[in-house]
Amino acid sequence: MDALTALADNAVLTWALLACGVAQLGKLLIVLATERQWRPAVLLETGGMPSSHAALVSGVAAGVGWQTGFDQPLFALACALALVVMYDASGVRRAAGLQAERINAYTTTAAAAPCPPLEPLNTNLGHTRRQVLVGGLLGISVVLLGISRIGGVLDALTGASVLPG
Numbered sequence: 001m002d003a004l005t006a007l008a009d010n011a012v013l014t015w016a017l018l019a020c021g022v023a024q025l026g027k028l029l030i031v032l033a034t035e036r037q038w039r040p041a042v043l044l045e046t047g048g049m050p051s052s053h054a055a056l057v058s059g060v061a062a063g064v065g066w067q068t069g070f071d072q073p074l075f076a077l078a079c080a081l082a083l084v085v086m087y088d089a090s091g092v093r094r095a096a097g098l099q100a101e102r103i104n105a106y107t108t109t110a111a112a113a114p115c116p117p118l119e120p121l122n123t124n125l126g127h128t129r130r131q132v133l134v135g136g137l138l139g140i141s142v143v144l145l146g147i148s149r150i151g152g153v154l155d156a157l158t159g160a161s162v163l164p165g
Helices: 002-006 010-035 040-044 052-067 073-091 093-107 129-149 152-160
Strands: none
Touching: 002 010, 002 152, 010 040, 010 052, 010 129, 010 152, 040 052, 052 129
16 A cells, blocks of 8 residues: 555544534635635635644544544643643634734834834634534544545545546
8 A cells, every 4th residue: 555545544543634624614614704805815815713733633643643542642632732822723823813813003103113014913823612622523423434434545445437447
């Protein structure tokens, strides 16, 4: 089995990446529903509802627990890393976004300076706790349902005769 096939056969990774993609697609649909705007650029942006980072890391943790056992040290490691990422998304990254909002407000109200105007800073960096929670629950759901009901993504594709097998 070559490296690419081995990666594609990693059910935890593929389902977690799919959960991340579903979360990003969810952002597009939420912007469409709430702002009545079609903004495909949101697929590449950080921040917003739901957190795709939380979906990815919580999905990996749940999948590792499902496959290796929830009492195993590898599951504990995956959980610890997921918690750090999710805490960072709702703490440090969110604070950086709020700080960017204040800097942007200051630079637009400041008197004319001898230096050229700055482009506004990106303010959509982090997540609220609700956005992280929804992303985390989405990741766990997608990964556990995917692994338990379908198995590996590669198995599903070869079983459906999409790939030659």
